[in-house]
Amino acid sequence: MKKPPFGALKANNILGFLCVILGVSDFAHSMHYNYAVAISSEAYSQADWKNVADSLVRKHEKNGTAKLFTWSSSVNDIKEELSGFKPDYIGYIARPAIECNAAFIVSVSRLSRQLDSDPYGDAVWGIITGYEASDALRAISESLTVKTVLAASANLSYEPPIRRFYQALGMTCDSYTKTDYLFPESEGKVYSEEKRPENEQDRIILVSKWLNAESMSLAISGKGSITGPVDCIITGGHGNVNLWQCHYPEAGTEGYMRSSGGKLFGSPYSGGSIAIAAPTPKIYWCASNCLMGNPNNKDNVVYAAFGSGHAVQMFGFVNNASAGDEFMAWGVYDRVTKSAGTYTLPQGFFLSNNNALFEINNPSGQMNTRLVEQFMDSTVFYGDPAGDVKFYDPGDSAKAFKSDITFEQDNSGNASFTYTFTMVAHDLEFGTGYCYQFRPASLLPVRIDPSSVEITKNEGHKALITDNLLIWEVLSQGQKLAKGNTKTLQWTAKITDDKTGKRIKTYSPLPPKKLPKLVASVKKSELLIKIKDIPKGSFDLQITDLNGKLCFQKKLNSAGVHEQSFSIGRLDTGSGIRLILLVQGGLRLNVTSVQ
Known part of the structure; x- marks a missing residue:
């Protein structure tokens, strides 16, 4: 038999086929940035x-x-x-x-x-x-999923059903004994007792030991266990450029963590210095400490954290933390941890910084914007902002809130966007906490032309939409979003750049449409036509040769189900290449066959 031309495939020496799908393509979600x-x-x-x-x-x-x-x-x-x-x-x-x-x-x-x-x-x-x-070089080369968190000078909050971390240990800053445990099997419940691990009342000895360990190993009979390296340390207490005081407000009878020459040292209240040489990658999160993010001297904490402290990322204040730091301290912390796994630390830092600017430009009356402004350029994230460093994701049911963006694009590059914001864990009331923790803010999955934005549905108030960012004042004075309820914002805009990738983890592309398909095959010398996802209604089936001569024509009916088959029987049309054509309104599908 003569070799079939390009596009015709031989099957069982009887009939070859190539499926050609025609129709409107869905928007292709590019995994690039x-x-x-x-x-x-x-x-x-x-x-x-x-x-x-x-x-x-x-x-x-x-x-x-x-x-x-x-x-x-x-x-x-x-x-x-x-x-x-x-x-x-x-x-x-x-x-x-x-x-x-x-x-x-x-x-x-x-x-x-x-x-x-x-x-x-x-x-x-x-x-x-x-x-x-x-x-x-080491810091940008490593990846990390944060599972074990050490809140070394802070308690752990029990906020069911919110689960901020996979597992964690917290030591209250003003106590020598109180210790909180979040065990992996506890479903977010926090167990507390008035006893430090090993009965050690100088926490700097414990912190130094755990930073130097390949793995923590803590167990409380009948309650649970924590095993694994410290992935993230949240400092608390009081900070300085080269010193961290764990006990607060006074140092009391507990020691310090010090830095010098790119190295961290534990300095207990009594006893010798403990050199820190952390074997595993970590985030150093100085959430509200003064000065620990200050990089002006090579002996400062920043360089020691990335030196012997084995940091891959760090957040800190360059100057003294004080009133007005809510957005850049607890705003970052709560946005990242109350919806754990949704945002990375640099994304949370970026969104909180822009949320602070939104507050300055659109005062809610809840904050002193003059104080807020001073921290916009005096807090800093260190590390690769697109690094593979993320927090353990406990699932949507363990988050305070959930947000999602979907969009659908037409052939001209215009797109319709839908953003939803749902309170999962509790009611949300307008107030100070709403402003810095929960005001919806999101990176866009694509870049758009902001001048082309037309808002088509707004169940809240002012919506700021730039080329890459959304911030939405969803509530106003006296309003509340009840637990389980959702607010929706919709708009249209022209897409200017479809590079997306890691820009937003919560981006959910619309499910792909099922495109119609036509398949031809031969079984026992009979021609079988198989159609998939053809809309309900009649269609014309035509079979011609390459010269356009009509060999067969019949009107058939589609039931509109996912897959249907039709037997055409034996075609006494001789050998050669045939073109099988299906026509239904504006839908035209074809497949070539060789007999």
Whole structure:
């Protein structure tokens, strides 16, 4: 038999077929993002820091488009280039103290909001640094799923059904004995007792031991056990640039954690210094401590955390924490942990920072916006902002709230968006906590033209929609969103960039449509036609040769079910290539066959 032409497949030496699906395609969700790597030309001229930058580019080229940007006199030199690139993430590489300092943090924080015409954030950003370049290289190379949390100077709250962590241990800052346990099997319930592990009343001895351990191993008979390395330490107590006081408000008879020369040391109230050499990656989350994020001196905590402390990420305050820090302290903390697994720490930092700006620009009357403003550029996230570092996800039923975005695009690039916000754990009332913890804020799954936005449904109040960000004032004074209830916001806009990827974990693409399909086969010399997902109603079936000569025609009926088969019987039309055509209104499907 003559070899069939391209597109015709031979099957059982009798009939070959190729399915061709015609119809409107769904919007393709691209798993890519733009990542900018920014570094000074002087640092890039040094082999070790150049290796950090090149490694970061190679890492993110695997998931999107990564590009290197070098600056000479100021990081603001690259503003125009960054603006044209439209990054979703920016990793600012900075050498310790000489580049990475308080002034640099202010510059990059503001630069990251100045890449387009609106005043809000344009990219999730982080500063990548270390006492040595090798510390920075290690930090960007490691991944982590946070399961074990040590709240070293704080209690654990029992907020059923909310589960902030997989497992955790908390030691209240003003007590020598009170200890809280969140066991993996406890479904979020917290067990407390007036007894520290090992009856140790100087927690710095315990903290030093656990940071140095490959795994904690704690068990309370009849209650549960905690096993695994410390993945995240939340500090609390009182902080300084090179010192952490665990007991609060006074140090009492407990020790300190100190930093020097890129190393952490436990300094107990009595006894010798304990060198920290953490064997596993960790997040150092200085949620509300003064000064622990300050990078102005190489002996500061920042460089020790990324040195012997084995940090992959860190959050902290550059200046003193005080009134007005709610958005950047507890706003970040609650947004990340009360909906655990939804946002990464850098995403929570980004959203809370922009929520603070929304509060400043649209005062709720609940906050002193002058005090809020001072912390927008004096808090900092260190680490790769798109790194594979995330918190354990306990599922939607264990979260305070759930939000979701879906969108559907037409052929012209216009899209219809739907955003929903649901309270899962409790009622939500308008007030101070609502403003900094729960006001809906979300990265968009695609970039849009904000001038094209038309809101078609708004069950709340003011909705800010930029090219990459949504912040929605869903409640106002005296209003409440009851547990289990949902508010919906819908709008249309022109999509300008469909690169998405890690920009938003909660993005849920619409389920793919079932597209009609036509298949032809031969069984015992009879032609069988199989149709899938053809709408209910009549359709015409035609069979022609390659010259267009009609060999067969019949009107058949579709029942509208997923799959149907029709036997055409034997066709006495001789050998050759046939074109089988199905026509139903505007639907046309065809398949070639060879007999």
